[in-house]
Amino acid sequence: MTDPDSWWLDERAYAGREHSDEQHTRRYDAKMDAGAPAEIRLLEEAGVLGPDSTVVDLGTGTGQFALAAAAVCARVVAVDVAPLMLARLREKLDSSTLSNVEVVSAGFLTYEHVGGPADVVYSRFALHHLPDFWQAIALRRMAEMLRPGGVLRLSDVVYSFEPEDAERRIEAWIAETMAADVDGGWTRAELAEHVRDEHSTFTWLLEPMIERAGFDLADATYDDSGMLAQYLCRRR
Numbered sequence: 001m002t003d004p005d006s007w008w009l010d011e012r013a014y015a016g017r018e019h020s021d022e023q024h025t026r027r028y029d030a031k032m033d034a035g036a037p038a039e040i041r042l043l044e045e046a047g048v049l050g051p052d053s054t055v056v057d058l059g060t061g062t063g064q065f066a067l068a069a070a071a072v073c074a075r076v077v078a079v080d081v082a083p084l085m086l087a088r089l090r091e092k093l094d095s096s097t098l099s100n101v102e103v104v105s106a107g108f109l110t111y112e113h114v115g116g117p118a119d120v121v122y123s124r125f126a127l128h129h130l131p132d133f134w135q136a137i138a139l140r141r142m143a144e145m146l147r148p149g150g151v152l153r154l155s156d157v158v159y160s161f162e163p164e165d166a167e168r169r170i171e172a173w174i175a176e177t178m179a180a181d182v183d184g185g186w187t188r189a190e191l192a193e194h195v196r197d198e199h200s201t202f203t204w205l206l207e208p209m210i211e212r213a214g215f216d217l218a219d220a221t222y223d224d225s226g227m228l229a230q231y232l233c234r235r236r
């Protein structure tokens with residue numbers, strides 16, 4: 001229950017309806033390929049991922065990236081607020097030989113990093129669960145987990161267009177992305193729910209927050225729809 005005297009956000013209450021839906025968590029990996037091998041290569045090329053590295057994956061979900069990272073680094077901390085998503089990750093760990101993944105039930109605003117500073121903080125399609133003010137707080141917390149020169153790899157639904165284009169862009173994105181049913185991908189209702197009920201923001205709001213949190217924006221890429229952004233951010 002939320003403490004009425006506390007002003008700190010109860011991030012579990014913002015974690016997304018679908019992440020406490022058992023069926024959704026079971027079909028998640030079939031719907032969503034996190035592209036982990038390419039992400040691993042990118043971080044290796046950036047010089048921050050290798051046999052001695054520590055990685056913190058915030059909003060790890062079913063751990064697609066965390067498991068791939070664990071195969072090439074020393075320590076992975078896989079963090080999420082949704083017990084059912086973590087249950088899927090634990091099932092995979094139980095049937096793997098990996099022994100360097102710590103699963104932590106916490107979130108952007110509550111995870112307390114212990115041990116040596118991270119070389120990589122990774123977060124994919126999760127930060128949009130927090131409203132803007134809390135995204136800024138979360139980004140500062142991520143910076144504090146990293147060593148100087150360490151990297152935040154951040155991917156999310158972030159809007160790289162002007163407010164007057166919103167209706168046209170969002171409708172075009174839904175039309176080209178939507179699947180007929182929840183098993184085949186993301187339905188119109190799921191995509192609409194994202195825009196309506198979650199907190200994706202504009203690139204031109206998020207990027208100053210990233211810099212203000214203590215990062216240099218080494219790279220920013222936007223997809224053609226203007227709906228997805230990927231950042232490589234260096235801890236100053």
Ligand SMILES: C[S@@+](CC[C@H](N)C(=O)[O-])C[C@H]1O[C@@H](n2cnc3c(N)ncnc32)[C@H](O)[C@@H]1O
Pocket residue numbers: 011012014015016019032034058059060061062063064079080081082085106107108109123124125126129130
């Ligand atoms: C769309 S899934 C992405 C999972 C994974 N990163 C991937 O790329 O496949 C979003 C995840 O963010 C988690 N999440 C939501 N709010 C969070 C918070 N405040 N802190 C950490 N994780 C959060 C959800 O529980 C969910 O597992």
